[in-house]
Amino acid sequence: MFSRSRIVLPSLLALGLLAGPGVAQDEGTPVKVAVSAIYSEDLIDEASFIGRGEAIDKVDIVARVSGYLQESLVADGAPVKQGDLLFRIEPDAYEATLASRKADLARTEANLDLARIELERKSELVKRQASPQSEEDIALANEKIAEADVQAAKAAIQSAELDLSYTQVTAPFDGRIGVVGTSVGDLVGPSTAPLVTLVRERPIQVAFSLTERQILRVLESADAELHELSEPGKTPDVFLTLPDGSRMEEAGKVVFIDNRIDTATGTMALRAEFANERRLIADGSFVDVNIQSMEPSTKLLVPQAALQRDQRGDFVLIVTSDQRVEQRYLTLGRQHETAMVVTDGAREGEMVIVEGLQRVRPGAIVESVAAGTPSDASGN
Numbered sequence: 001m002f003s004r005s006r007i008v009l010p011s012l013l014a015l016g017l018l019a020g021p022g023v024a025q026d027e028g029t030p031v032k033v034a035v036s037a038i039y040s041e042d043l044i045d046e047a048s049f050i051g052r053g054e055a056i057d058k059v060d061i062v063a064r065v066s067g068y069l070q071e072s073l074v075a076d077g078a079p080v081k082q083g084d085l086l087f088r089i090e091p092d093a094y095e096a097t098l099a100s101r102k103a104d105l106a107r108t109e110a111n112l113d114l115a116r117i118e119l120e121r122k123s124e125l126v127k128r129q130a131s132p133q134s135e136e137d138i139a140l141a142n143e144k145i146a147e148a149d150v151q152a153a154k155a156a157i158q159s160a161e162l163d164l165s166y167t168q169v170t171a172p173f174d175g176r177i178g179v180v181g182t183s184v185g186d187l188v189g190p191s192t193a194p195l196v197t198l199v200r201e202r203p204i205q206v207a208f209s210l211t212e213r214q215i216l217r218v219l220e221s222a223d224a225e226l227h228e229l230s231e232p233g234k235t236p237d238v239f240l241t242l243p244d245g246s247r248m249e250e251a252g253k254v255v256f257i258d259n260r261i262d263t264a265t266g267t268m269a270l271r272a273e274f275a276n277e278r279r280l281i282a283d284g285s286f287v288d289v290n291i292q293s294m295e296p297s298t299k300l301l302v303p304q305a306a307l308q309r310d311q312r313g314d315f316v317l318i319v320t321s322d323q324r325v326e327q328r329y330l331t332l333g334r335q336h337e338t339a340m341v342v343t344d345g346a347r348e349g350e351m352v353i354v355e356g357l358q359r360v361r362p363g364a365i366v367e368s369v370a371a372g373t374p375s376d377a378s379g380n
Contacts, residue, residue: 031364033356034371035319036303040348042296043336047217051208051240051289053281054271057173057200063089064166066189069182076179080171080198087169087195089188094167098160105153112146119143175200199283204276205255206240208289209267218291229270230254238272240281241288248280301339302330305371306352316346317353317360319368325353327362 063069071088074080122139125131171177178197182188188195210218218236219226229235230253238252252274261268272289274281281287306316307330315329333341346352353360354371 030323030367031356031359032367032369033319033353033360035351035368036306036354036371038300038302038342038346038348038350038352040298040300041336043299043341044292044296047214047291048241049208049210049214049289049291051206051272051287053283053285053287054205054207055175055199055201055283056203056205056273057175057198058283059172059198060194061086061169061172061196061198062190062194063087063169063188063192064190065089065094065163066187067091067093067167069184069186069188069195072180072182072184074177074180074196077176079176080174082171082173084171085168086171086177087182089167089169091164091167094160094164098157098164101153101156101160105150105157108146108149108153112143112150115139115143115146169195171198173198173200174202201279201283202276203273204281204283205271205273206238206252206281206287206289207269207271209262209265209269211267212261215268226257229257237292238274239290239292240274241290242280243286248274250275250277299333299336300342300346300348301336302332302342302346302352303339303354303371304335305338305354306357307332307340308357317357317362318346319351319353319366323365323368325360325362325364325366 067089069087070090072086073088074084074086080086119136119139119142122131122136126133126136175198178199180196181193182195186192215226218229235254238254240248240252242248252272254270255273256269256271258269302316308315308317313329314332315327318326318328320326328345330345331343333343335341351368353366353368356366360366
């Protein structure tokens, strides 16, 4: 009997020790936790979409006349101004052609002078009845032919001057060039590869697409009709999140809205324009487009420190009026500073636990203090 008692007593003690903490919390030893209130704030609504940078002006610069490349005056990736000389094609053949056309003009002008003299002579003879009318008619026709020859010679000169001007390839607008695709001495012309690509970097546009539902949300937020979204005073501010996650400070404006829904994607195309002063948006780059509402609206916010997540989703631990812990699942919106927007599942003023989360469970009685007060000595 003595030996059996020695076995039973330690087992009972062990069971008492294991049950101790749970009993203490349930029976009157509430855990101290720090709480914070779910609050409301007037926020500007924002919707995010995927966009791509598109240069307003982008052109492949091609030689308009054939010839050997005499000079390349720009480096790869260099910024250029409108009118800057980029390339020079060997001009000798075009200068010679221009000189020949000028000689043709001088010859046709001499023929015109002769035709006019002949017409005057024939007209005088006809008046004296010393020559038949047909002779004057022939002289008149010869004068008109000579005048036409002069006009053709002048047009040929203009064409030759134009071809000669094309031997100097200039930038059609401000921008930055890409990789120069030719070398000095290459034979270039209209049918050869482009000399270089020029892209205007400032301003730049960002193209993105909205579904029908998203379009309705934007229209409701802006209190505008579809065609008014690109009008001053009606267009909402558009901001960009760059690939590195940073937000570009300058705002853009919607400048184009398509007039139809793409049946293949169910979306409508839009474009927003940005000054792009720091050249942070590149042609073809992908960015996040954020459209803001014109007026703020009241939103519920919950501190991020209160949020937890399991397989069902995001939840918080709420302290009820009788100091009991209640688990509540929330539907969340976007982040705002150190809080998250709550779209469903909570009410303003409800208290959520932000410190001590790991030491409580739903249904437990707690002693709550405001987060950050000296009486909150407990940690997680």
